[in-house]
Every structure is written in structure tokens, then in C-alpha cells.
Amino acid sequence: xxxxxxxxxxxxxxxxxxxxxxxxxxxxxxxxxxxxxxxxxxxxxxxxxxxxxxxxxxxxxxxxxxxxxxxxxxxxxxxxxxxxxxxxxxxxxxxxxxxxxxxxxxxxxxxxxxxxxxxxxxxxxxxxxxxxxxxxxxxxxxxxxxxxxxxxxxxxxxxxxxxxxxxxxxxxxxxxxxxxxxxxxxxxxxxxxxxxxxxxxxxxxxxxxxxxxxxxxxxxxxxxxxxxxxxxxxxxxxxxxxxxxxxxxxxxxxxxxxxxxxxxxxxxxxxxxxxxxxxxxxxxxxxxxxxxxxxxxxxxxxxxxxxxxxxxxxxxxxxxx
Numbered sequence: 001x002x003x004x005x006x007x008x009x010x011x012x013x014x015x016x017x018x019x020x021x022x023x024x025x026x027x028x029x030x031x032x033x034x035x036x037x038x039x040x041x042x043x044x045x046x047x048x049x050x051x052x053x054x055x056x057x058x059x060x061x062x063x064x065x066x067x068x069x070x071x072x073x074x075x076x077x078x079x080x081x082x083x084x085x086x087x088x089x090x091x092x093x094x095x096x097x098x099x100x101x102x103x104x105x106x107x108x109x110x111x112x113x114x115x116x117x118x119x120x121x122x123x124x125x126x127x128x129x130x131x132x133x134x135x136x137x138x139x140x141x142x143x144x145x146x147x148x149x150x151x152x153x154x155x156x157x158x159x160x161x162x163x164x165x166x167x168x169x170x171x172x173x174x175x176x177x178x179x180x181x182x183x184x185x186x187x188x189x190x191x192x193x194x195x196x197x198x199x200x201x202x203x204x205x206x207x208x209x210x211x212x213x214x215x216x217x218x219x220x221x222x223x224x225x226x227x228x229x230x231x232x233x234x235x236x237x238x239x240x241x242x243x244x245x246x247x248x249x250x251x252x253x254x255x256x257x258x259x260x261x262x263x264x265x266x267x268x269x270x271x272x273x274x275x276x277x278x279x280x281x282x283x284x285x286x287x288x289x290x291x292x293x294x295x296x297x298x299x300x301x302x303x304x305x306x307x308x309x310x311x312x313x314x315x316x317x318x319x320x321x
Contacts, residue, residue: 004042006308013302022293030054070096087132093118111147149193162190197238205231229263239296246287
């Protein structure tokens with residue numbers, strides 16, 4: 001499985017997102033420029049120019065026509081995917097951290113960090129596709145510290161969020177009220193949350209070196225996967241009972257521990273049996289972003305080293321017992 005090395009960012013990667021077909025993917029990094037790539041060849045198609053700070057996350061519509069991005073420059077932008085033209089921009093009091101569309105794309109959510117006396121917040125926006133604008137519907141407060149991820153629950157009735165406060169919280173979209181809170185879901189900051197393709201489960205990855213699988217309806221913990229490294233990124237395979245996790249010690253921590261503790265490999269773990277299946281090495285720093293293609297036949301990793309590595313699974317992977 002030879003990786004395709006894609007070099008288009010000058011700073012560490014922060015997020016990777018496939019479109020629905022999986023033939024292209026978007027990358028976000030601290031260098032201000034979200035970038036579009038072909039999955040099969042790793043060729044860069046283009047960049048989106050307009051942000052003045054690190055871009056933390058993005059999402060794309062099902063028809064791959066519109067892209068949304070959230071940035072540390074306190075703005076949230078809507079783009080035309082094909083032309084790269086900026087269609088709409090919103091300014092907030094603090095850095096915009098995470099964003100995603102609801103099922104059906106009539107709404108989107110975005111999280112903003114605590115800043116200058118303003119609390120961290122989940123903002124629900126209603127999309128107006130006739131003129132590519134949006135309207136703020138609801139602001140949800142409750143997390144202590146930064147909100148790292150927020151995703152839509154089943155039928156867009158709930159939102160599930162995680163953060164620095166180590167909690168997983170479920171919110172009612174209509175009222176903004178908190179429905180459930182799992183205290184100490186992890187022992188340290190929860191860095192990533194990804195929902196399975198069928199929408200019934202989600203996985204969290206944390207700096208406490210564990211990833212956990214949860215039921216999306218009840219927030220019941222189903223599985224716990226323990227590793228030897230802090231985790232920044234997690235993903236669930238839509239094809240096999242595999243999960244993919246990545247992370248690693250940051251540079252400061254590596255120099256004070258053994259070299260092996262860096263652990264800059266993408267690790268495959270069996271979803272049911274919690275067994276380590278294998279790892280894919282290559283990055284020179286912690287892995288910050290992971291995404292498995294919607295057909296489960298390839299995956300992309302993005303690292304602190306500024307590199308994107310595109311991997312297409314060979315036949316052996318699908319026959320692995």
C-alpha cells in the first residue's frame with residue numbers, strides 16, 4: 001500500500017473531509033488556505049483564498065457545490081466549490097472552531113471558542129440556498145472551556161458535543177436545553193468525534209490515549225480502545241469492523257521521553273474485539289486529521305509535519321481476518 005504524498009500546506013494540518021462520492025477531499029491547515037484534492041491521484045485541484053487565520057474545520061454539501069469553513073480569524077465562510085469564490089462570510093466574537101451541515105443541509109452548526117469574556121458556544125444557523133445566506137437560529141451555552149466537536153444527532157433533533165471539559169453533552173436543537181451530560185467521558189480533553197456512516201454510533205478520541213465507541217441515542221459507552229499515545233483523530237470504517245486512530249506526543253513531550261513514544265502512525269483497531277490490527281507509518285509529527293473514504297477503500301491522514309498522505313487499500317486489507 002504505497003502512500004501518495006500530497007504537499008500543499010506550509011503549516012500543520014487540522015482537518016480532512018471527503019465529499020459524498022469520495023472522489024475528492026478537502027484539507028484545512030494552520031496556513032489559512034483550505035485546499036481541494038483528487039483522491040485517486042493526490043493531485044491538488046485548487047485553494048480557497050480569503051481566511052487570515054488557521055482554518056480549523058470544513059464541511060461540504062451532498063452535491064459538492066458548497067463548502068463551509070471555520071477559522072481562527074473569527075470568521076465562518078461559505079464558498080462555491082467549483083469556482084473557489086467566497087459567497088458569504090460571518091464574523092464572531094471569538095475563533096470559529098468546528099462546523100458541519102445538518103442532514104438535508106437546511107441548517108448548519110458551528111462552534112466558537114471562549115474569547116475576551118465571551119463563552120464558548122454552539123451556534124445553529126438556518127441556510128437560505130436561494131441567495132447563499134444564513135440566519136442565526138439558536139445559541140447554545142454550557143461547556144466549560146473550548147468546544148472541540150459538535151455533530152447533529154438522528155433526524156437533526158439533537159446535537160452531541162465534546163470539549164476540553166472532558167464531557168459529552170446532548171442538546172435539544174429546538175429549545176437549546178441540555179438533555180444529557182456524560183461527566184468525565186474521558187480523563188483528558190476530547191480531541192475528535194466522528195459519527196458512523198449509518199448514524200447509529202460515534203467514536204471519540206482523547207489526549208488520555210483512549211478512543212471510545214458510543215451509542216448515539218443513549219450515549220452509552222460500548223467499547224474502549226487503549227493506545228500508548230495521545231489521540232487527535234479517529235474514524236470508523238464504513239465497510240469493515242475497523243476503526244482508525246492517530247495522534248502522537250507533541251515535539252516538546254517527545255524530547256523528554258523515549259523516541260518510540262512519539263507514535264506517529266495511523267493505527268487500525270478491530271471495532272468489536274478491540275484488538276490492534278496494524279499501523280501505517282510515515283508522518284514526522286503527530287497525526288492531527290484522519291478520514292476514511294465513504295466507500296471504505298482508502299484513507300487520508302494529515303499531520304503536524306504539513307504533509308497529507310493518501311492511502312488506497314490493496315486487496316490483502318479486505319481479506320484480513
